[in-house]
Amino acid sequence: MDLGEINPVLLVASLMVAATPLLLAAIGELVVEKAGVLNLGVEGMMIVGAISGFAISVETGSPWLGFIAAAIGGAVLSLLFVLLTQFALANQVASGLALTLFGLGFSALMGQSYVGVKPPSMGDIHIPLLSDIPVIGPILFQHDPILYLGIALVAAVWATLKYTRVGLILRAVGENHDAAHALGYKVIKIRILAILFGGACAGLGGAYISLIRVPQWTEGMTAGVGWIALALVVFASWKPWRALLGAYLFGGITVLQLNLQAAGVAIPVEYLAMSPYIITILVLVILSADKSSAPASLGRIFHASH
Amino acid sequence: MKFTSLLASAAMVLGLATGAVAQDKTKVGFVYVGPVGDGGWTYEHDKGRLAVEKEFGDKVETVFVESVPEGPDAERVMTQMALEGADLIFTTSFGYMDPTINVAKKFPNVKFEHATGYKTAPNVSVYSARFYEGRAVQGHIAGKMTESNIIGYIGSYPIPEVIRGINSAYIHAKKVNPDVEFKIIWAYTWFDPAKEADAATVLIEQGADVILQHTDSTAPQAAAQEAGNVITFGQASDMSEYAPKPRVSSIIDNWAPYYIARTQAVMDGSWETVNTWDGIKEGMVEIGEISDAVPADIKEEALAMKAAMAAGEYHPFTGPLKKQDGSDWLAEGETADDGTLAGMNFYVEGLEGEIPQ
Numbered sequence: 001m002d003l004g005e006i007n008p009v010l011l012v013a014s015l016m017v018a019a020t021p022l023l024l025a026a027i028g029e030l031v032v033e034k035a036g037v038l039n040l041g042v043e044g045m046m047i048v049g050a051i052s053g054f055a056i057s058v059e060t061g062s063p064w065l066g067f068i069a070a071a072i073g074g075a076v077l078s079l080l081f082v083l084l085t086q087f088a089l090a091n092q093v094a095s096g097l098a099l100t101l102f103g104l105g106f107s108a109l110m111g112q113s114y115v116g117v118k119p120p121s122m123g124d125i126h127i128p129l130l131s132d133i134p135v136i137g138p139i140l141f142q143h144d145p146i147l148y149l150g151i152a153l154v155a156a157v158w159a160t161l162k163y164t165r166v167g168l169i170l171r172a173v174g175e176n177h178d179a180a181h182a183l184g185y186k187v188i189k190i191r192i193l194a195i196l197f198g199g200a201c202a203g204l205g206g207a208y209i210s211l212i213r214v215p216q217w218t219e220g221m222t223a224g225v226g227w228i229a230l231a232l233v234v235f236a237s238w239k240p241w242r243a244l245l246g247a248y249l250f251g252g253i254t255v256l257q258l259n260l261q262a263a264g265v266a267i268p269v270e271y272l273a274m275s276p277y278i279i280t281i282l283v284l285v286i287l288s289a290d291k292s293s294a295p296a297s298l299g300r301i302f303h304a305s306h
Numbered sequence: 307m308k309f310t311s312l313l314a315s316a317a318m319v320l321g322l323a324t325g326a327v328a329q330d331k332t333k334v335g336f337v338y339v340g341p342v343g344d345g346g347w348t349y350e351h352d353k354g355r356l357a358v359e360k361e362f363g364d365k366v367e368t369v370f371v372e373s374v375p376e377g378p379d380a381e382r383v384m385t386q387m388a389l390e391g392a393d394l395i396f397t398t399s400f401g402y403m404d405p406t407i408n409v410a411k412k413f414p415n416v417k418f419e420h421a422t423g424y425k426t427a428p429n430v431s432v433y434s435a436r437f438y439e440g441r442a443v444q445g446h447i448a449g450k451m452t453e454s455n456i457i458g459y460i461g462s463y464p465i466p467e468v469i470r471g472i473n474s475a476y477i478h479a480k481k482v483n484p485d486v487e488f489k490i491i492w493a494y495t496w497f498d499p500a501k502e503a504d505a506a507t508v509l510i511e512q513g514a515d516v517i518l519q520h521t522d523s524t525a526p527q528a529a530a531q532e533a534g535n536v537i538t539f540g541q542a543s544d545m546s547e548y549a550p551k552p553r554v555s556s557i558i559d560n561w562a563p564y565y566i567a568r569t570q571a572v573m574d575g576s577w578e579t580v581n582t583w584d585g586i587k588e589g590m591v592e593i594g595e596i597s598d599a600v601p602a603d604i605k606e607e608a609l610a611m612k613a614a615m616a617a618g619e620y621h622p623f624t625g626p627l628k629k630q631d632g633s634d635w636l637a638e639g640e641t642a643d644d645g646t647l648a649g650m651n652f653y654v655e656g657l658e659g660e661i662p663q
Contacts, residue, residue, distance in 0.1 A: 005512045005513065006512065007511060007512075010511045011511075014504070014507060014508070014511070018500075018504055021500070108341065108343060111343070112343070115343055115345055115547075116345065116524065116545075116547030116548075117547075118528070118531065121532075209499075209500050213500055213503060213504075214499050214500060214503045214525050214528050214529065215528055215532065216499070216524060216525060216527075216528040218341075218343065218344060218345060218499045218523050218524065218525065219341035219342070219343035219344065220340070220341045220343075220344075220373060220497070221499040221500065221523070221525075222500075223495075223497065223498040223499065223500060223501070224498075225500070254501070254504065255504060255508065258491055258504055258505050258508040259508050259511075259512070261490070261491045261492060262458070262489045262490075262491050262508050262509055262512045263489075263512065264489070264658055264659045266660075268662060268663075269464075269492045269494075269662040270494075270662055273492070273494045
């Protein structure tokens with residue numbers, strides 16, 4: 001065993017990369033659930049985002065266009081969920097599951113001609129001066145732009161939910177849609193926008209895996225990240241910064257346990273392998289000991305006549 | 307992943323309704339652990355399935371279910387296939403061993419073939435390939451080509467098949483490069499591209515300049531390509547889209563001849579329980595083209611080793627060899643017997659770390 005072989009700078013830098021897909025998907029779902037909608041289709045939207053982003057960036061040679069396409073792809077798929085749950089008033093759990101199934105199959109179909117293709121590289125931002133600081137530079141200031149976008153989104157979602165009128169309305173719709181409706185807010189319209197936002201974020205998260213973290217296209221490559229994002233939202237008590245913390249914890253321990261294994265640390269591998277799940281859950285459960293709870297209207301169907 | 311198989315089995319129920327028409331066809335089912343587009347393990351099994359279709363045309367009908375988790379869910383999928391009228395079912399991952407035996411008991415008239423396991427029954431055969439022969443070739447190339455003397459190895463689960471591969475690669479790397487060190491990561495998954503890529507990246511960050519993988523996707527290849535100046539080997543499939551570098555060679559599993567022969571046996575009524583373990587000699591294990599990134603002399607040595615194994619002159623586990631704890635395993639010139647290899651649960655001398663139990 002030789003812990004000296006683990007480079008802490010590279011470790012922290014790669015944990016941020018490992019956490020970003022999870023973070024993007026979770027922050028989108030958080031907004032959706034704050035609006036009172038439970039969309040279990042995160043995995044499906046992510047994988048569709050992964051292939052949309054991959055295909056477009058390969059075709060155009062631009063990773064930026066790829067990410068935009070990924071956001072659109074995820075949002076378009078979530079439109080299906082909108083149609084089912086907001087207009088046809090279908091059960092949200094069943095519709096979400098259907099969305100995941102459909103997304104996995106549909107992405108495999110779309111991706112058939114992209115297996116083994118190498119996507120254009122996005123490249124990291126090197127901020128002059130800042131990125132040259134030893135230790136802190138490589139950790140904080142030498143990443144790809146999407147990673148920063150993820151963090152910015154968390155801050156934006158937090159500020160919007162907490163300080164703006166838009167955030168207040170969104171929360172009102174999520175807590176009590178009948179009251180919000182009575183006050184004259186367009187419940188369905190607000191929820192549709194939230195769902196689309198969630199879809200776009202999930203799409204970005206998926207594309208982050210296929211364009212930056214791996215980078216390649218393989219069928220089913222999100223391999224369950226969407227489900228972890230869903231769990232993360234709950235454990236984070238629907239609070240944006242806690243979702244960030246949870247995502248970094250999860251990503252961090254995932255990368256750390258791989259590092260420990262490679263360095264030959266004498267902890268049984270089984271414990272290392274389950275540690276990301278256990279530690280993330282433990283920390284977030286302890287944090288959520290306060291009174292915060294789920295939006296009251298979460299998962300309930302709204303119709304103006306009720 | 308469970309939901310994919312849920313959908314697939316729903317589709318199969320639909321298939322049940324339409325399947326009744328074609329009674330005279332031999333129906334062959336395949337249970338896959340990953341998606342058919344994984345570019346590795348499952349992809350090659352599916353090529354075998356397509357070869358069966360091509361060989362027998364109208365006389366055969368094949369069905370498959372992909373991304374079936376190793377566990378109780380597998381049993382459900384197999385039962386469904388058997389109920390649906392499959393005559394022969396290939397279950398293509400180690401973790402399907404007990405589910406296969408359980409389902410086989412319930413359907414004595416259906417023939418089962420389990421890949422890489424060791425439990426047989428009157429209607430269950432097992433088959434596997436001697437991947438460790440290919441690992442010997444990889445170990446040789448890896449040992450010769452590494453500059454950092456650190457070789458990274460991504461294992462899936464600590465099962466005999468994977469441990470054999472690690473031992474074989476290590477023995478042959480060590481033989482040509484006494485300073486070589488193996489770093490092993492257990493991913494605890496067969497297919498999770500993001501995790502596989504992370505594992506490869508971690509190994510590279512810790513100094514490895516050769517990555518061997520025993521997981522099913524091409525993600526480690528992509529990670530190595532991104533890192534630059536690292537070499538890899540295709541696993542289960544050629545993965546030639548990453549040639550000439552990082553992928554410098556590969557182990558290719560060629561299941562097609564076996565699948566065709568076994569389907570034929572079911573058609574003839576000559577099917578019997580067998581325990582097949584074929585290697586380079588029989589063509590079940592192929593070595594993918596060694597790319598130009600490998601110097602000519604190393605390539606020649608590797609090919610000579612392959613030829614010796616094909617001729618039956620060389621066994622990758624030939625003594626003198628000791629186990630990790632220093633106890634004697636094989637005496638000078640002695641070769642390992644198949645029983646020990648099939649149940650291999652120890653590292654050879656020189657490897658560090660413990661095998662998770």
